[in-house]
Amino acid sequence: xxxxxxxxxxxxxxxxxxxxxxxxxxxxxxxxxxxxxxxxxxxxxxxxxxxxxxxxxxxxxxxxxxxxxxxxxxxxxxxxxxxxxxxxxxxxxxxxxxxxxxxxxxxxxxxxxxxxxxxxxxxxxxxxxxxxxxxxxxxxxxxxxxxxxxxxxxxxxxxxxxxxxxxxxxxxxxxxxxxxxxxxxxxxxxxxxxxxxxxxxxxxxxxxxxxxxxxxxxxxxxxxxxxxxxxxxxxxxxxxxxxxxxxxxxxxxxxxxxxxxxxxxxxxxxxxxxxxxxxxxxxxxxxxxxxxxxxxxxxxxxxxxxxxxxxxxxxxxxxxxxxxxxxxxxxxxxxxxxxxxxxxxxxxxxxxxxxxxxxxxxxxxxxxxxxxxxxxxxxxxxxxxxxxxxxxxxxxxxxxxxxxxxxxxxxxxxxxxxxxxxxxxxxxxxxxxxxxxxxxxxxxxxxxxxxxxxxxxxxxxxxxxxxxxxxxxxxxxxxxxxxxxxxxxxxxxxxxxxxxxxxxxxxxxxxxxxxxxxxxxxxxxxxxxxxxxxxxxxxxxxxxxxxxxxxxxxxxxxxxxxxxxxxxxxxxxxxxxxx
Numbered sequence: 001x002x003x004x005x006x007x008x009x010x011x012x013x014x015x016x017x018x019x020x021x022x023x024x025x026x027x028x029x030x031x032x033x034x035x036x037x038x039x040x041x042x043x044x045x046x047x048x049x050x051x052x053x054x055x056x057x058x059x060x061x062x063x064x065x066x067x068x069x070x071x072x073x074x075x076x077x078x079x080x081x082x083x084x085x086x087x088x089x090x091x092x093x094x095x096x097x098x099x100x101x102x103x104x105x106x107x108x109x110x111x112x113x114x115x116x117x118x119x120x121x122x123x124x125x126x127x128x129x130x131x132x133x134x135x136x137x138x139x140x141x142x143x144x145x146x147x148x149x150x151x152x153x154x155x156x157x158x159x160x161x162x163x164x165x166x167x168x169x170x171x172x173x174x175x176x177x178x179x180x181x182x183x184x185x186x187x188x189x190x191x192x193x194x195x196x197x198x199x200x201x202x203x204x205x206x207x208x209x210x211x212x213x214x215x216x217x218x219x220x221x222x223x224x225x226x227x228x229x230x231x232x233x234x235x236x237x238x239x240x241x242x243x244x245x246x247x248x249x250x251x252x253x254x255x256x257x258x259x260x261x262x263x264x265x266x267x268x269x270x271x272x273x274x275x276x277x278x279x280x281x282x283x284x285x286x287x288x289x290x291x292x293x294x295x296x297x298x299x300x301x302x303x304x305x306x307x308x309x310x311x312x313x314x315x316x317x318x319x320x321x322x323x324x325x326x327x328x329x330x331x332x333x334x335x336x337x338x339x340x341x342x343x344x345x346x347x348x349x350x351x352x353x354x355x356x357x358x359x360x361x362x363x364x365x366x367x368x369x370x371x372x373x374x375x376x377x378x379x380x381x382x383x384x385x386x387x388x389x390x391x392x393x394x395x396x397x398x399x400x401x402x403x404x405x406x407x408x409x410x411x412x413x414x415x416x417x418x419x420x421x422x423x424x425x426x427x428x429x430x431x432x433x434x435x436x437x438x439x440x441x442x443x444x445x446x447x448x449x450x451x452x453x454x455x456x457x458x459x460x461x462x463x464x465x466x467x468x469x470x471x472x473x474x475x476x477x478x479x480x481x482x483x484x485x486x487x488x489x490x491x492x493x494x495x496x497x498x499x500x501x502x503x504x505x506x507x508x509x510x511x512x513x514x515x516x517x518x519x520x521x522x523x524x525x526x527x528x529x530x531x532x533x534x535x536x537x538x539x540x541x542x543x544x545x546x547x548x549x550x551x552x553x554x555x556x557x558x559x560x561x562x563x564x565x566x567x568x569x570x571x572x573x574x575x576x577x578x579x
Contacts, residue, residue, distance in 0.1 A: 002064045003498050005557050007313035008306035011065055013056050019314050021100055021176040023345040024413050025190060026267045031090060031179040033140070034058055037082040041072045045107075045143055048079050055080070057177060058100065060170035063308040071171050074147040074160070078172045081141045086133070086179075093184040094209075095133060097140075098126045100175025100340055104146040104153055111139055120399075121146070122154060122338045122359050123406045124175070146171035152396045154359035154403055156336040157301065164503040167301075167547050170308045175340050185209035186264040192257070192413045193445065196274035196289065199244060203237040203257070213262030220256040221245075227255065246289050247271035247415055249330040252351030254415070271348065271415035275446050277461060277480060280577060283534025284461065284480045286418070286447065294530065295353060295418070295537035296575045297331030298324060298553070299485060302339055303546045305498055305556050309337065317343045319558060320543060321352050327553070327565050328572025333484070333539045336360050336424060338407065347416035355449070355539070356411060357421040358404055362390035362428030370426040374454040375469065381455050386430035389455070397430060401438065408442040419447040421484075425466065426455045433457045452484045468505045468541075472525040474533055482537040483526065488551040489517055491562045496555035497545075504551035505541070515563045522571050530575065538575065 014035050020026055039055035040048040061068035072078045103121030116127035148158045148169035159166035191204040203217050215232035219239055230239045245253045257268040278287030285292045304312055311317045331353040347354050366388035386392050411417055422436055423429040436450035453466035466485035474481055488505035491514045508514035529535035544552035554561055
């Protein structure tokens with residue numbers, strides 16, 4: 001079924017998602033390649049002799065907004081082609097080609113020459129194409145293979161046979177494609193760490209093109225005024241910020257960072273904030289800036305009926321975040337997906353805390369271990385034998401480790417991210433304690449949920465439980481106690497359903513019943529655990545309907561908020577430590 005959001009209905013096919021896609025490493029140089037490309041689906045990796053038609057990039061061919069007729073089967077190749085001519089004055093020393101994400105294995109050609117190969121459908125990649133360019137028109141081609149059933153790759157919630165909590169599989173380019181031009185010596189990446197207790201920010205820089213260029217880092221306030229600055233030494237710049245303004249959901253203050261590296265000029269941003277455990281009433285709880293803060297959040301799958309994993313517009317991302325902020329939520333759990341960087345930027349500037357899941361993969365898992373026993377309350381089973389959880393393959397494990405590191409590296413600078421989820425409900429789980437320790441070496445500044453929902457291996461600082469079908473009953477065992485999924489109450493809204501099929505955990509007949517049941521759940525079951533057990537977080541399922549899952553607070557097309565905003569805001573006002 002085709003269902004359009006209001007943003008999809010107003011789509012400019014010639015230049016969808018025109019915004020600068022990388023807010024934390026921004027240059028004046030920017031040439032967006034989104035828009036209408038040629039595409040073909042063939043049985044061979046060779047360049048097609050005949051093209052099937054036009055496709056709107058960056059929407060995958062399975063997404064209605066792409067305009068394509070279909071996506072590739074797992075044994076087929078997906079081909080893209082477009083031409084471009086660099087604008088006058090655009091080219092400096094080097095020209096870089098960037099892809100936000102391509103699912104799943106891609107090879108990129110410029111003027112018939114291979115420029116880069118990449119595997120992994122959720123992570124960005126780039127290539128220096130300077131030596132492949134010619135005067136005037138250039139031809140860019142991309143060849144893609146995607147098998148959503150391949151257990152060695154991360155595939156998230158995608159399934160060829162969608163249904164229930166599994167959604168439409170997609171392939172190919174699904175985030176922005178763009179060019180930038182840089183000087184020979186230039187900044188490649190930043191790692192920004194706010195050192196809250198020491199009142200300073202640390203910037204670690206990776207550069208390319210040679211050494212010896214002077215690097216400066218200047219900090220400006222939101223009004224553009226100069227705050228502080230420093231020189232980099234050995235690729236590290238530490239800027240003292242006495243009397244800084246802290247970031248909170250109620251006051252999401254962002255500092256601008258201006259970096260000069262020789263002739264290269266880069267703009268970024270950061271926030272001064274600290275996530276750590278603190279003590280409250282004899283319980284370990286989540287803290288922000290050394291003060292306790294209850295995380296009241298929603299599961300967020302990041303799917304759209306017209307764009308699938310690709311938001312139909314920047315405004316669509318903003319709408320979801322702002323709506324839930326107005327309803328009184330302060331956190332979103334980004335579930336088994338990595339969003340375009342602009343989504344995290346909007347969370348940063350709007351003050352929405354984010355829990356980021358690693359994207360899951362692996363072989364088919366044991367229904368007994370992952371569904372039946374946990375539903376009956378049998379949790380905490382060991383994971384040294386990973387076969388029941390679908391992660392017995394060595395290549396699959398190695399890729400997970402690599403992709404976990406890629407995820408942290410990609411999103412480390414986002415102030416909004418408070419927590420990494422390593423494994424969810426046992427999907428692809430293996431050696432969760434070891435993986436949590438490995439993750440701590442990558443990022444020691446955030447909370448870690450090593451096993452969300454079921455197979456808790458103990459000894460970590462956080463206890464994470466999912467509860468559906470049964471009343472919420474939790475017991476604090478000395479760790480930070482979090483209810484990381486619950487609810488899932490269904491209300492089907494006629495005229496705003498993607499399908500006649502229904503999946504969820506409790507059916508409500510009308511909006512009044514949903515509102516009544518939701519209030520009883522929150523105030524009658526969740527709130528008492530905050531007071532008695534030190535419950536530190538709760539993640540309701542979910543922010544929107546997704547295909548057959550009709551358990552969202554909003555309809556899939558984002559047209560209907562099923563419980564009045566003011567009612568949600570009043571209920572959520574009670575779900576806090578100091579209420």
